[in-house]
Amino acid sequence: MNQSAFLSVSGLSKSFGVVRALSDVTLDFRAGEVLALVGENGAGKSTLMRLIEGVFAPDTGEIRVDGIVVAFPGPRGAHDKGIRVIHQEPEIVPHMTVGENIYIGHLPKHAGVLLDARQLSRQTARLLADFGMERDLSPDQKCEGLGPAQRQMIEIMRAVHAGGRLVAFDEPTSSLTDEEARRLFTVIRRLRAEGVAVVYISHRLPEIIELADRIAILRDGSLVDVSPAAGASEDSITRKMVGRDLSEMFPIKDPHSSKVVLRVEGMTTDHVTDISFDLRAGEVLGIGGLMGAGRSELAKGLFGFHRRRSGRITLDGVDLPSGDTAAAILAGLGFAPEDRKEEALLLMQSILDNAVLCIPDKVTRGGLFSKGLALGVIGDIARQLAIKAPTLDTPVGRLSGGNQQKVVLARWLARQPKVLILDEPTRGIDVGAKSEIYALIRNLTRAGLGLIVISSEMPELIGLSDRVIVMAGGRITAEFGAEDMTEDRILRAAMPQTAKASLPTEGAA
Amino acid sequence: MNQTVTKTGVSSATLKGLVDHIGLHNLSLMIALIALFVIFGTIRSDVFFSSRNLLNIGLGVAILGVLAISQTTVIVSGGLDISVGSIVGLTTVATAMTIQGTESAGLGLAAGIALGAAAGLMNGLLITYGRINAVIVTLGTMAIFRGFAFILSDGQSISIFDNTFRWIGVGRVFGLPVPIWVLIFVAIAFWVFLHRSIPGRNLYAIGGNPVVARLSGMNLNAYRVSVYVLSGAVAGIAGILLAARTGSGQPISGSQGLELEAITAAFLGGCAMQGGKGTVIGALLGVAIIGVLNNGMILTAVPTFYQMLAKGTLLILAVLLAEYRLNRS
Numbered sequence: 001m002n003q004s005a006f007l008s009v010s011g012l013s014k015s016f017g018v019v020r021a022l023s024d025v026t027l028d029f030r031a032g033e034v035l036a037l038v039g040e041n042g043a044g045k046s047t048l049m050r051l052i053e054g055v056f057a058p059d060t061g062e063i064r065v066d067g068i069v070v071a072f073p074g075p076r077g078a079h080d081k082g083i084r085v086i087h088q089e090p091e092i093v094p095h096m097t098v099g100e101n102i103y104i105g106h107l108p109k110h111a112g113v114l115l116d117a118r119q120l121s122r123q124t125a126r127l128l129a130d131f132g133m134e135r136d137l138s139p140d141q142k143c144e145g146l147g148p149a150q151r152q153m154i155e156i157m158r159a160v161h162a163g164g165r166l167v168a169f170d171e172p173t174s175s176l177t178d179e180e181a182r183r184l185f186t187v188i189r190r191l192r193a194e195g196v197a198v199v200y201i202s203h204r205l206p207e208i209i210e211l212a213d214r215i216a217i218l219r220d221g222s223l224v225d226v227s228p229a230a231g232a233s234e235d236s237i238t239r240k241m242v243g244r245d246l247s248e249m250f251p252i253k254d255p256h257s258s259k260v261v262l263r264v265e266g267m268t269t270d271h272v273t274d275i276s277f278d279l280r281a282g283e284v285l286g287i288g289g290l291m292g293a294g295r296s297e298l299a300k301g302l303f304g305f306h307r308r309r310s311g312r313i314t315l316d317g318v319d320l321p322s323g324d325t326a327a328a329i330l331a332g333l334g335f336a337p338e339d340r341k342e343e344a345l346l347l348m349q350s351i352l353d354n355a356v357l358c359i360p361d362k363v364t365r366g367g368l369f370s371k372g373l374a375l376g377v378i379g380d381i382a383r384q385l386a387i388k389a390p391t392l393d394t395p396v397g398r399l400s401g402g403n404q405q406k407v408v409l410a411r412w413l414a415r416q417p418k419v420l421i422l423d424e425p426t427r428g429i430d431v432g433a434k435s436e437i438y439a440l441i442r443n444l445t446r447a448g449l450g451l452i453v454i455s456s457e458m459p460e461l462i463g464l465s466d467r468v469i470v471m472a473g474g475r476i477t478a479e480f481g482a483e484d485m486t487e488d489r490i491l492r493a494a495m496p497q498t499a500k501a502s503l504p505t506e507g508a509a
Numbered sequence: 510m511n512q513t514v515t516k517t518g519v520s521s522a523t524l525k526g527l528v529d530h531i532g533l534h535n536l537s538l539m540i541a542l543i544a545l546f547v548i549f550g551t552i553r554s555d556v557f558f559s560s561r562n563l564l565n566i567g568l569g570v571a572i573l574g575v576l577a578i579s580q581t582t583v584i585v586s587g588g589l590d591i592s593v594g595s596i597v598g599l600t601t602v603a604t605a606m607t608i609q610g611t612e613s614a615g616l617g618l619a620a621g622i623a624l625g626a627a628a629g630l631m632n633g634l635l636i637t638y639g640r641i642n643a644v645i646v647t648l649g650t651m652a653i654f655r656g657f658a659f660i661l662s663d664g665q666s667i668s669i670f671d672n673t674f675r676w677i678g679v680g681r682v683f684g685l686p687v688p689i690w691v692l693i694f695v696a697i698a699f700w701v702f703l704h705r706s707i708p709g710r711n712l713y714a715i716g717g718n719p720v721v722a723r724l725s726g727m728n729l730n731a732y733r734v735s736v737y738v739l740s741g742a743v744a745g746i747a748g749i750l751l752a753a754r755t756g757s758g759q760p761i762s763g764s765q766g767l768e769l770e771a772i773t774a775a776f777l778g779g780c781a782m783q784g785g786k787g788t789v790i791g792a793l794l795g796v797a798i799i800g801v802l803n804n805g806m807i808l809t810a811v812p813t814f815y816q817m818l819a820k821g822t823l824l825i826l827a828v829l830l831a832e833y834r835l836n837r838s
Binding site: 303305325326328329330335337342343344345346348349353357358360364367368369411 | 701704705706707710713714717718720721723724725726727728785786
């Protein structure tokens, strides 16, 4: 298995401005081996790939192919050496055929001009059959409407037919179904058997353990471990990724008061129907459900972003008017939406400007904005949340996902709401920041806030919530207390009505 | 980005700190302005730097200046107002007719500003509640307001003989022409509004991302209508300046094409097509560049037709530059 290194890097470092993205990485990529690259977001995986691919030049260190030092002037040079990176969103020309897309740039021709369609069809069929893809793709079909899995296959075939000697996969399974992922693994094993050096980047530890020969772990730009996959466990990998133990991810749930802080009675909007529930001070109410079940729309209805057709919302004794976000905020409601970049943050503006959006009363002196006051209010909160940035004047567009989410949270902590709605609070955030946010959620409930947490991650939903309500088709379909919330029950309640009849009996997953 | 926030604000007086403070963009505008001074100052060294010519430039940009500043405000909020030139024309006519009819300079001022604001209200209501694209609405009202100006004046120039009113256009205070003082006053007022007041700061959020703005409790409709009313009222002020300088109300002369120059200045000054960006200082620098360019082209006897070519090219270049900056960041 572990023969000579096809490509090796030594002492590789790269900085962007003051940020050291990669420091002193030395690593072999061997022919006929699957090397998995793991690490939290921002650990340096992508930077390492871009250096190998020739997109950036390293600040220090060298890259050797077959033992000879190379300096790629750009991706073209890396391509010529047989280095291919399969990106998550491959470039596919939709109105061309599968064969044309695979052999683009190397099409077989009659007399050097006209396309030899029959030859193309033949060689594409042979290639597809070679990799067991003849049932997924046919050579002459147009590429419009192909799913992500099929598009990825085309990209892989492009790499293979051109004599790819190192093929790197960047999060290939994030948009694939389990069955498609299985098929991809078969192809990857096939590549390995052919002597290709495979690099595999993924967050999904079980599939890494299954697929990889060696696992390289990056943390904060440095290589912290390279070891054989045999004998590795999810726990041991996570520990090395994060640098500490994560057994205490979810903080202990405290008993909460019985005082109702938010009461929703029969709320109906254009998107959700007849929503009723109570939320108590110090309670975490989880909302589960599938994508499109109406969870975010429930939040937006509560917050006044969507108009209410009927129903009543009372926050700490105050009736909230329909379709009035300002009134909701004044009454003590806060909302951190799911899509941070589209719905929560002004990416061009600074941390400070983003954080003070909802507290005009606290940052004005004599009617005018005072930066001094703002720094006082937000500076404390930023330290408390450990927002990592050079200064509070840094534009939020330059922050990592975890720090961006902290800016959104800072905005609401500054407002000191009575009820806070968090929609997918840890989506796209690395493990370290996740556990910080979990701890923060519990701290807030201890201070008497009522929290509504919408989450698609079952362990998170169950680990955080005192109570869970489940939605399907814009309605609440079930409610579970701490004792009876299980993944199985929540999933069952989340299925749309039509699908439920055909479901097997409980227990059979 | 590795250390936790400990210190904030602008750092020491290093060169980089200075550049950060002025802004790279404003700095490059200043360099462009200096380059224009050098070019025209060399070609026409006989007149360009004379105090008379420099004052001429100042007077020439006073009207454009107030329009560029209010246009910047509209663009920051995510809109565009191409009817301002027509509003200026309409208000010169209305002001002149009011003064002719009442012999009161004060009523003339009030009529100009009120009519400008009313025109802006019409724009704002159509854009906000009619849900029509701002460019289309103000393109339509650009023709409508110009039409009104012609109908009211019957296509004639209306003379103003009131000396108090004319002082606004030709008088001086501490050696500086009154229109320049008006520009300074408007610039300070808008600087405080845009950069220090909460409603002004909120405009950046509304233009930058309307969903974020609404989820932060801002009433978008009220803000959007107000911005166009403000833009109309400022166009009214510009109309008063123009009427006082020329001593007449005219439906088209002097006000045609002002929208092109104001929008060019705003984009030169750092506005972004999709809103959320732009500063008063940037707009003023953009106006200065256009003013010097106009003056220089006249002094160096560039034919009028070619001047139009240059103005259109400058607008497109300014927007190209703005998009390039945005994509790079």
